[in-house]
Amino acid sequence: MKTYAVIIAGGVGKRMGQDIPKQFINVDNKPILIYTLEAFERNPMVDEIVVVCLDGWHDVLRAYAKQWKITKLKKILSGGESAQESIRNGVFALEGKAKKGDIVVIHDGIRPIVDEEVLSDVIVTAKKYGNGVTSMPYNEQIFVVSKDDETTTTQYIPRETLRRVSTPQAYEFTELDEAYHKAYKEEIGIYGSSYTNTMMVELGKTLHFALGSDKNIKLTTEGDLEIFKAYIKAGE
Numbered sequence: 707m708k709t710y711a712v713i714i715a716g717g718v719g720k721r722m723g724q725d726i727p728k729q730f731i732n733v734d735n736k737p738i739l740i741y742t743l744e745a746f747e748r749n750p751m752v753d754e755i756v757v758v759c760l761d762g763w764h765d766v767l768r769a770y771a772k773q774w775k776i777t778k779l780k781k782i783l784s785g786g787e788s789a790q791e792s793i794r795n796g797v798f799a800l801e802g803k804a805k806k807g808d809i810v811v812i813h814d815g816i817r818p819i820v821d822e823e824v825l826s827d828v829i830v831t832a833k834k835y836g837n838g839v840t841s842m843p844y845n846e847q848i849f850v851v852s853k854d855d856e857t858t859t860t861q862y863i864p865r866e867t868l869r870r871v872s873t874p875q876a877y878e879f880t881e882l883d884e885a886y887h888k889a890y891k892e893e894i895g896i897y898g899s900s901y902t903n904t905m906m907v908e909l910g911k912t913l914h915f916a917l918g919s920d921k922n923i924k925l926t927t928e929g930d931l932e933i934f935k936a937y938i939k940a941g942e
Contacts, residue, residue: 749826823839824918843869
């Protein structure tokens, strides 16, 4: 069995306030996306990497991958109109290559702090159960907005019943591939902020939690970028 990583790096990143896509911003003389790819390059459980990349940046990424010796990078694809379309493009690109029982790890290119133990546990969980999604407990109180007055509430959700789920997340290839074909044919779980995990639940699948990390931040704003810089400076 092989493990493929599909890294999503197709966003423009307007909220970052930079002139270039946020995944290509340099931190300590290295593009953010390369930090992400290095984590997958280092992990012995990952065999090949596919990056779904913003149009016009494919050659730049190839040059960076060569410079930083990302040897597992085997394919660069164009992204879609949404994250979900970009993931679908990455999964469909594995058709004819990945086989039943193989694992596909999906990860946001702008989550550059990928703990090796977290990535490995997601893969192990997927091999055991068919999927594995990184997760963390929710430590804040959650209240439900009242229907009649959005400035009030009369109901809360016990935080012990909640988990924060992000990427990396991993799935058995054939089930994942079939799910995307079904989802786009029947228009299930493909709109708005939908992602692979939410799509799977809408398709009736049971997800299995794997390890998570508070350092696994998504770099969306300038503030997030400063936090990442602090982690790099501290040697994380």
